[in-house]
Amino acid sequence: MKRVDLVRMFTEWNLKAFDGELPIPEIRWNPRLRTTAGRFIPSRKKSIIEVADYLQEEENAELLIRDTMGHEMIHYWLWVMREPYGHNSAFHKKMEELGVSRYNPVPRHRPFKHCYVCDHCTQQIWVRKRLKAAACAACCNEHSSGKYHPQFKLRLSQENLEPVPQQNEASG
Ligand SMILES: [Zn+2]
Ligand SMILES: [Zn+2]
Incomplete structure (x- = not known):
């Protein structure tokens, strides 16, 4: 399986959408994520962006992973600016700018109730x-x-x- 380079993807988004200003967080694959494609874990020491492993098995793996990375980076970007970093209006505005999605398009297991x-x-x-x-x-x-x-x-x-x-x- 060809592994997508998450750090490279982060860097591409960073330059494209965040003026290259985001400090690099810890970025890692998470094999346990099933219903969520990625997540952002804030920390004053070093924040973490995780991407679900299983996305790599999907047909559009690269697109899905890029989308997920973009989404999590918006949370991270708001957090870096000390803004509320949930799915708020600032989040949605940036989301449209990046063209990434709000929901995980391919949850591993569904439906949960x-x-x-x-x-x-x-x-x-x-x-x-x-x-x-x-x-x-x-x-x-x-x-x-x-x-x-x-x-x-x-x-x-x-x-x-x-x-x-x-x-x-x-x-x-
Ligand atoms: Zn929480
Ligand atoms: Zn989110």
């Missing part, structure tokens, strides 16, 4: 059963020494809905 979102880091988590009181593991690890903290409680955002599939040809 319930979608929870962490309002802090914007991660979406699809599950089969409703959760009682779950918090975002990434945020609890990052900000609460791994302990449950109600600030990072997951919020039910969608039900019985699949992530919206999108045409990737349009976004390349």
Whole structure:
């Protein structure tokens, strides 16, 4: 399997859409991501951008990975500027400029019935059963020494809905 060079992709977007000003974060493949194509994990030491491994097996792998990288870099860019870095209006504006998508077009497993979102880091988590009181593991690890903290409680955002599939040809 030909591995896409994530660092090179980051650098291309950085020059194309961010004036080359974004400091390079840690960039890595994540083999465990299934319902989300990528994620951004902020940290004052060194932020992390992760891309789901399985994207490499998709037909349009390179396009999908570029799209995902662009999306995560917008979160990162807002965070670097100390702005709110969720899917807000600034995010959407930049998203249109880059031509990347809002949703993961090819979740590995679907459909899960319930979608929870962490309002802090914007991660979406699809599950089969409703959760009682779950918090975002990434945020609890990052900000609460791994302990449950109600600030990072997951919020039910969608039900019985699949992530919206999108045409990737349009976004390349
Ligand atoms: Zn979170
Ligand atoms: Zn996002």
